[in-house]
Amino acid sequence: MVAGRVVRFDGSRGYGFIAPDQGGEDVFLHVNDLLIPESYIRTGLAVVFDIEEGDRGPKASSVQLAPGADPKAPAAPLAERIARPVDDDEQLASDDYLDDVTEALLEAAPSLTGTQILQVRAAMLQLAKSHGWIG
Numbered sequence: 001m002v003a004g005r006v007v008r009f010d011g012s013r014g015y016g017f018i019a020p021d022q023g024g025e026d027v028f029l030h031v032n033d034l035l036i037p038e039s040y041i042r043t044g045l046a047v048v049f050d051i052e053e054g055d056r057g058p059k060a061s062s063v064q065l066a067p068g069a070d071p072k073a074p075a076a077p078l079a080e081r082i083a084r085p086v087d088d089d090e091q092l093a094s095d096d097y098l099d100d101v102t103e104a105l106l107e108a109a110p111s112l113t114g115t116q117i118l119q120v121r122a123a124m125l126q127l128a129k130s131h132g133w134i135g
Contacts, residue, residue, distance in 0.1 A: 001048040001049060001050055001062075001064075002020050002021075002022070002027075002048065002049055002050070002051055003020070003021045003022075003046070003047070003048050003066055004018040004019055004020040004021050004027065004046075004047060004048075004049065005018065005019055005021070005044055005045065005046055005047070006018055006029070006041055006042065006043055006044065006045045006047060007019045007026055007043065008043055008096075008099055008103075009029065009041045009042065009043065010099075011031075011038065011041070014030060014031035014032075015028065015029060015030050015031065016029045016041070017029055018047060018049065018060050018063075020051075025057065025058060027049070027051055027058045027059065027060045028054055028056065028057065028058065028059045028060065029041075029049075029059075029060045029063060030059070030060075033049075033059070033060055033061045033062065033063050034063050035062055035063060035064045036063065036064055036065055036071070039071075040065065040071035042071075043103075045065075045069060045071065046065070046066035046068075046069040047060075047063050047064060047065060047066055047069070048063075048064050048065075048066050048067075049061065049062055049063040049064070050062045093134065094125060094129075094134050097124075097125065097128055097133070097134045098121055098124075098125060101120070101121050101124045101125075102117060102121060105117050105120060105121075
């Protein structure tokens, strides 16, 4: 089994990604591959899992809590959760960028309305594209 941490998980869509502790490409996580309650899954949660080759790349299976992991512990600070190394020639995908922006907005200003979040996301996306930060 491989150890890693949940990078992000969208409960409404039923999928997310795990960053293996040994490094390398993030691994796709689907809710059907959990051996723990979905309610435990949150960004930063330590897990162990098997890796299979899926249709679009590596896919996690048999996902369990890592030994000593506490599913009720608070999530890591936002800066730790979204900070991930990026190669000089690699760009963050627009969807991933917008997910990170949304998380930051909800954590920093939970009283924002859905309309306000969409407006800020659109402005941030345009800014990121104009600087070449995302593809």
